[in-house]
Each structure stands twice: as structure tokens, then as C-alpha cells.
Amino acid sequence: MTEKESVSDIGTADSVSAYSSPAKSVGDPGITPLSPSHSLKDSDQNVPAQQTYVVVVAIDFGTTSSGYAYSFTKEPECIHIMRRWEGGDPGVSNQKTPTTILLTPDGKFHSFGYAARDFYHDLDPSDSKHWLYLEKFKMKLHTTSTLSTETELLAANGKRVKALDIFSYALQFFKEQALKELSDQVGSEFHGSDVRWVITVPAIWKQPAKQFMRQAAYKSGLVTPDNPEQLIIALEPEAASIYCRKLRLHQMIDLSSKTAFNGYSPTETIGTGMTQAKEVVRRNRQSRTFLVENVIGELWSELAEGDRYVVVDCGGGTVDLTVHQIRLPEGHLKELYKASGGPYGSIGVDYEFEKLLCKIFGVDFIDQFKIKRPAAWVDLMIAFESRKRAAAPERTNPLNINLPFSFIDYYKKFRGHSVEHALRKSNVDFVKWSSQGMLRMNPDAMNALFKPTIDHIIQHLSDLFEKPEVSDIKFLFLVGGFSESPLLQQAIQTMLGGRCRIIIPYDVGLTILKGAVLFGLDPSVIKVRRSPLTYGVGVLNRYVEGKHPPEKMLLKDGTRWCTDVFDKFISADQSVALGEMVKRSYTPARPSQLVIVINIYCSEIDDVTFITDPGVKKCGTLRLDLTGTEPSSVPARREIQTRLQFGDTEIKAMALDIATSRCVKAGIDFLNY
Ligand SMILES: Nc1ncnc2c1ncn2[C@@H]1O[C@H](COP(=O)(O)OP(=O)(O)OP(=O)(O)O)[C@@H](O)[C@H]1O
Numbered sequence: 001m002t003e004k005e006s007v008s009d010i011g012t013a014d015s016v017s018a019y020s021s022p023a024k025s026v027g028d029p030g031i032t033p034l035s036p037s038h039s040l041k042d043s044d045q046n047v048p049a050q051q052t053y054v055v056v057v058a059i060d061f062g063t064t065s066s067g068y069a070y071s072f073t074k075e076p077e078c079i080h081i082m083r084r085w086e087g088g089d090p091g092v093s094n095q096k097t098p099t100t101i102l103l104t105p106d107g108k109f110h111s112f113g114y115a116a117r118d119f120y121h122d123l124d125p126s127d128s129k130h131w132l133y134l135e136k137f138k139m140k141l142h143t144t145s146t147l148s149t150e151t152e153l154l155a156a157n158g159k160r161v162k163a164l165d166i167f168s169y170a171l172q173f174f175k176e177q178a179l180k181e182l183s184d185q186v187g188s189e190f191h192g193s194d195v196r197w198v199i200t201v202p203a204i205w206k207q208p209a210k211q212f213m214r215q216a217a218y219k220s221g222l223v224t225p226d227n228p229e230q231l232i233i234a235l236e237p238e239a240a241s242i243y244c245r246k247l248r249l250h251q252m253i254d255l256s257s258k259t260a261f262n263g264y265s266p267t268e269t270i271g272t273g274m275t276q277a278k279e280v281v282r283r284n285r286q287s288r289t290f291l292v293e294n295v296i297g298e299l300w301s302e303l304a305e306g307d308r309y310v311v312v313d314c315g316g317g318t319v320d321l322t323v324h325q326i327r328l329p330e331g332h333l334k335e336l337y338k339a340s341g342g343p344y345g346s347i348g349v350d351y352e353f354e355k356l357l358c359k360i361f362g363v364d365f366i367d368q369f370k371i372k373r374p375a376a377w378v379d380l381m382i383a384f385e386s387r388k389r390a391a392a393p394e395r396t397n398p399l400n401i402n403l404p405f406s407f408i409d410y411y412k413k414f415r416g417h418s419v420e421h422a423l424r425k426s427n428v429d430f431v432k433w434s435s436q437g438m439l440r441m442n443p444d445a446m447n448a449l450f451k452p453t454i455d456h457i458i459q460h461l462s463d464l465f466e467k468p469e470v471s472d473i474k475f476l477f478l479v480g481g482f483s484e485s486p487l488l489q490q491a492i493q494t495m496l497g498g499r500c501r502i503i504i505p506y507d508v509g510l511t512i513l514k515g516a517v518l519f520g521l522d523p524s525v526i527k528v529r530r531s532p533l534t535y536g537v538g539v540l541n542r543y544v545e546g547k548h549p550p551e552k553m554l555l556k557d558g559t560r561w562c563t564d565v566f567d568k569f570i571s572a573d574q575s576v577a578l579g580e581m582v583k584r585s586y587t588p589a590r591p592s593q594l595v596i597v598i599n600i601y602c603s604e605i606d607d608v609t610f611i612t613d614p615g616v617k618k619c620g621t622l623r624l625d626l627t628g629t630e631p632s633s634v635p636a637r638r639e640i641q642t643r644l645q646f647g648d649t650e651i652k653a654m655a656l657d658i659a660t661s662r663c664v665k666a667g668i669d670f671l672n673y
């Protein structure tokens, strides 16, 4: 191992500390901090100076649909939603474009969105099996526990592709579209360097997934690693919250209060309310420019300092919740409980439908059909999507789902009998065959497909509302496309039983996008966040008889040390202000050492003593790169002061060589460690 690479050797990461040199730890390089293990909090220092940009462009990279929106910094009250490029699906109104991507057989980017889907659909089946078509792939970043830059995704034809390539192709596509639209708007070529980019991610995403998105942005050329501040990772429910607090009464539906809101009569049902809401969206969409009031919206005229609300982003992949408290008069926000949620998005309903098809037609057939007739499978899911959106609690008439001819035909070849026969033979009596070649589902069958997903959401919400931090909630904002589901709305309404008012913005699907633009214009609006996990590093402490276990004892040069001691930076659910720093000092073991690499550990629980405790995992590395900062005269103990910031949407590190006052390159890597 070279000097530069000596990562796990204690010599690289230890410190001289107040005590003399510690020795090799049992499980892990131990570090004795040079300074005592206290958090020094200074919220004013080290907040990077704001660079000015001409425009903020936010990209909402969704599981099922994506889009961008922008605002010129000189005209922050106008948010422009991306112009539409192509058509839509029958029976489905989307404000974003589907997150579908098509690569040529040799792996080159071909198209994105409806264009990708239509082109793929029109390919000859013998050709299409060579093309790489992907959809609903964002969830992979949440569900892969060992996410890395090498993680792969499965295309519709069963071939593997690198996830980093797919995400970067998609971001590159959005970059080009946005720059083209901006150039058209201003009448001259618009450069990416004038843009502050914002990418939204679910708040429950772990650090590796956020870093993956950043890496994909670097790869796509959206921004460069030398200017990381040009890209902000925004958290989806936070973005929604920023927008919701600016809502005016005519931009939302109050589900819980049956009083007249925006002229609605008190007798209105949820369904009719949403129909009217859509009409307003459609009218607005003609210009696709939304005006955000600079003053606090009328909703806030009802709010007092310290009022609390919950934002629930119900998307395609995840349901993400955040609890905020408002500080007036500026409307700054404070997070009251760490972001929570889970993979309970609307695609759960699609999976239930797939399971139902497997029950009727057999898993072996469905698996084969997906691989052999991928375009027909996409058609079938599009047909299902429009019927899924028609599901409602009060519905009594059946829902018909068109089976593609290719399904009927392939089934006959595969099994030797008809789909009608399969339906009759199956024990599924709530799905019938209609003579027009359709699956006829009774409404209960459709509602049953929603049940597991909705139950998860309700369970999560009830647990959340039990937490002491989540008391006295005034509003619950329902955002994200899935919030349009009357079944979900009703379930939430029943669960809350009038505990707080449920507010649904009209353009649920665009709330996150608009909020993300506002966040890009002023990222300091969220003043306090909660750490989702406990973070720290392993250090050596002086061994104390009776306090430390004997198996952790280590003797070095006559001194007894306790290894693997967890030096906590921050606790799970601890509140931390924006710009607040945790300060630690480290020193290279040898003057010639160029890199200090320190392992970072995390845990869901707060009570951690050793890095070997159950539930404590190594989750990343802190890397201090001393290249080029060698002092002319090496002091006996070279102090590298490191500051870690936990109050932002990503964990950030900065470091300073105390002797020379020079910045040391510091980075945290949660992806490749
Ligand atoms: N009326 C409806 N009933 C049921 N589901 C609906 C309805 N309207 C939209 N959806 C679902 O909402 C999802 C799209 O919502 P949205 O665009 O917020 O998700 P996303 O941003 O793609 O996902 P995520 O935020 O989880 O990454 C789709 O899965 C769609 O099926």
C-alpha cells in the first residue's frame, strides 16, 4: 500500500491527541480526536457565499413522471412550467412527462418520455427486443442497500444497463430541453453556467442515493464537481411545503372543512371538488406560468407563529412526509420530526394488478409475456393506468381494461386455450371477461388493488401522529400525483377523523416542482432540519477500568486505550440549524502523509457506545486531501480542523489546516467506500 492509499491503516486516521499515539484497533482504525469530542456550534461561519445565477431550473425526477420548471432570479414571483413537447395517454392527464427512457441496441440514448414510449411501441417486435427500454427505475436507488456507481438496472428486454448512465442520460435530456426553452425565451443562446440547478429527491432517501443523483448530474454535464454549489439537491416534501405555505385559497381544496371554499358548496363530494380543481389547472396551463404571491398567501393569514403542519407527498414510488413549523413573519420553516415515509407510492397498485394477472394467467406466462412482448405489456399498463385513476369509493359500475390483442394471441399460443377460458377456470370471480375483449373488474376488485398500498400509508400516518413532536397539527397538505386518488383521500380523511384540516393544492403533481424552484431561489428558507440517523466515527479513548469492556482494551507504549469508541457527531432526530457545524480536529500520523481517510458510521438509534454495537453500520468515509497544503515547517502536531454540516439536504464537510489557515480538500463519500 502506498503512502497515499493507506486507508485502513491506523497510521492514516489516528491522531496524536492529547494523549500519545494510539495503536491499531481491533475492528477498525480508531481515531482519537485531537480536540475534545464536543460539538462546537457556530451557525454563522462557513456558509458558502451565494453565487448569483440568472435562472433557477428545478428538475423533478419522478418514479413515474418527471419535469422541470424555472424562474428568472430577477422575476422570482413567476414560475414557468416546462413547455409540452408531445402527446399524452388516453384517459390520463399528466402535468409532467413519463419517466421512460429508450436506448438503441448499442446502448446510446435515443429518447425520453412519450417519445421513447411511442417509438418503442412502434418498433417491430423482432427489433424491439434488442432496444433498451426502462421505466419506474428511480426506486432502485432507494431499494438497493449496496448502491454504488456500478449498480445496474434491468431494461424491459431483460438486459442490464448501468444505472448511473441511465440517470445521467435523463438529466442530460432535461438540461438540453431546459436550455433550449430558455434560449427561445430570451432570444439568444442560454448557457448552463447561468443556471442554478435543483434536483428533487425523496426526503427519505439515504445519503448514498442523494450522492448518486449528484454523481449522475456530474456525469451528465449539468454541473461540474469543481462547482458543487451550482446544484442543489432538494427534498420533495420540503419543496412542497415551501410552495404550500404560499398557497392562496383559490389554489386549493380544503377536504376536511365542508364549508364553502373557493365557491364550492358544502355538499360537494371529494370527486366533484377534484374535477373542478382540474379545470382550474387546465385554464392555468394555457400559459404554463404560475404567479406566486410574494406576500404570504391567504392561507397563512389563518396561521399564527409556531403553527405546525404535515406535508405528505404521495408519488408514484414513495410516500414522503415532513412535519414543519412556521416562523412568522418571514415564513421560515423548522422541521419538527425527521423525514419519514416509505415505498408506498401509487405503483404499489400497479404491482397488485400484476399479481392479479399472475393469479389468473400464471406467473410463468406473465414473465414470458413481459420479455417476449414488452411493448404490449407497456400498452396493458397504460390501459390499467387510466382505469386506476377512475377508481373511487362511491363507484358502483365496473371498470373495463382493454387487453392488447398481442396478449390474447400470445396466451393462446402459450397455453393452448383462450384467456376467456383462463378467467373462467381461475378462482378470481370479481374479474370477468367482456365480449369486447376486455377485463371487466368490479369496483371492489379495483379497490382491493389499492388496499395494501393505502393501508401502509394509513399505518404510517397513524404512527406519525402518535409522536409527541407531531401534536397540534393544524393542516395536512396532500401533494404528489397519487393524492388525486379519491380512495386515498377518503382513507386519510377517515383516519384523521377531523384532527386537522386536509388541504390539496389544485395542481398536486406540480407542487413539488414549483416548490423546488422557490427553494432554489432561497435555500435558506428551511432554517432547522432533523437528522434522519445518528452519525459518528470510531475513536480511541483512554481505557477506564470498570467503564470499558476488557476486550476493547489495547496496550500501546505503556498506555491503555479503549478501541472502537463511537464519537457521535449527531443523533437521530436531533434538530440542527442550517449552517451549524460539528467541529473535530484530526492530524496525520506522519508528516509526509497526503490523505486522511476516516470511516463514518451510522445508526437508527441514538444510544450508541461502540462502533461494534448492534445496528451500527459503516456508511461512508470522510477524506481529507492534504496534497498541496504541506506546511514549510512541519509542526509536531499538524491540526486539520474539520467541520461537518448536518443541517442541509446533504451532509457536507469542510477542513482547514490550522497552522497555515489554508483550506484542505474535504469530502464525504457515501457511495464508494
Ligand atoms: N387518481 C389517481 N388515482 C390513483 N393514482 C393516481 C391518480 N392520479 C395519479 N396517480 C398516480 O400518481 C403517480 C404519479 O404521481 P407523481 O408524479 O407525484 O409521482 P412521481 O413524482 O413520478 O413519483 P415519486 O415522487 O415517488 O418519485 C402515478 O403512479 C399515478 O398512477
Ligand SMILES: [Mg+2]
Binding pocket: 060, 061, 062, 063, 236, 315, 316, 480, 512
Ligand atoms: Mg414525485
